[in-house]
Amino acid sequence: MTTDHEVREQVRARYAEAATIAAAGTAAEGGCCTTASACCGSAASAPVFGPGLYDARQTAGLPETAVLASLGCGNPTAVAALRAGDRVLDLGSGGGIDVLLSARRVGPTGFAYGVDMTDEMLDLARRNAAEAGATNVEFRRGTIEDLPFEDSAVDVVISNCVVNLSPDKPAVLAEVFRVLVPGGRVGISDVVAEDRLSAADRAERGSHVGCVAGALSRTEYLDGLAAAGFVDPDVTFTHEVADGMHGAIVRATKPGSTA
Numbered sequence: 001m002t003t004d005h006e007v008r009e010q011v012r013a014r015y016a017e018a019a020t021i022a023a024a025g026t027a028a029e030g031g032c033c034t035t036a037s038a039c040c041g042s043a044a045s046a047p048v049f050g051p052g053l054y055d056a057r058q059t060a061g062l063p064e065t066a067v068l069a070s071l072g073c074g075n076p077t078a079v080a081a082l083r084a085g086d087r088v089l090d091l092g093s094g095g096g097i098d099v100l101l102s103a104r105r106v107g108p109t110g111f112a113y114g115v116d117m118t119d120e121m122l123d124l125a126r127r128n129a130a131e132a133g134a135t136n137v138e139f140r141r142g143t144i145e146d147l148p149f150e151d152s153a154v155d156v157v158i159s160n161c162v163v164n165l166s167p168d169k170p171a172v173l174a175e176v177f178r179v180l181v182p183g184g185r186v187g188i189s190d191v192v193a194e195d196r197l198s199a200a201d202r203a204e205r206g207s208h209v210g211c212v213a214g215a216l217s218r219t220e221y222l223d224g225l226a227a228a229g230f231v232d233p234d235v236t237f238t239h240e241v242a243d244g245m246h247g248a249i250v251r252a253t254k255p256g257s258t259a
Contacts, residue, residue, distance in 0.1 A: 059097070066097045066128040073161035073247040074189025074238060077101040080158045081185065085109040089154040089179065091144045091172070091188075092116055092162030096125030096137075102158065103137045113154065114139040115147060145171040149179045156180075159188045161247075164215040173228035182256025186225075191215040192235055192248040205242045215245060225252045 082105040090098045093114025102112040125139045142148040157176045218235045225233035230252035237246035
């Protein structure tokens with residue numbers, strides 16, 4: 001039985017390796033998609049993880065190492081309905097691609113934060129932000145189960161294939177709820193299992209650090225969001241990453257209004 005601490009340290013080590021690879025100018029293979037993973041796709045197939053899920057026009061002008069470090073299963077900035085002036089928080093921000101894209105979307109009156117527990121990724125993200133000339137961004141060290149933010153600090157929370165890595169997902173969703181303002185929004189990309197798959201079934205399909213074994217089912221995700229206090233939760237599958245496992249868009253709203 002792997003403990004929560006062991007899972008977290010496995011994830012940290014894998015993503016530290018990915019940051020080092022990306023910093024050297026090579027596409028990272030240390031996160032969800034590894035060379036041994038059956039869910040990585042191939043040159044002849046549609047991508048299921050990584051930079052290929054972003055439109056090249058969207059990433060134009062970003063530092064190459066920010067794009068190479070992308071390890072996610074979607075493009076949360078494309079579904080989070082970001083608006084000028086929004087304060088955005090990216091959970092597990094890695095090399096910073098989604099923070100930098102969010103900073104563009106929210107403009108000079110908005111702000112984009114990233115949280116990551118891996119020092120190597122934080123160093124890479126800060127270098128990428130400096131290279132991009134982004135002044136409305138900040139990266140903080142922390143875990144997504146204990147976010148280094150005050151209550152009601154941000155308008156939108158995004159994440160790209162990171163919540164599934166957490167060994168304590170109820171804590172993550174509770175923290176997301178806490179840091180959002182009333183009326184705040186969630187727009188997450190994640191790997192989600194079909195309800196027919198048991199936890200054992202998911203474990204058979206891949207590793208925890210490969211973003212598969214730890215994935216919630218669709219119903220578990222919806223129930224978890226509701227238990228945390230969110231309204232209008234929605235989980236929409238976008239593409240299959242393994243048998244019965246899908247990249248998905250997860251949306252929800254914190255009740256209330258900022259008006």
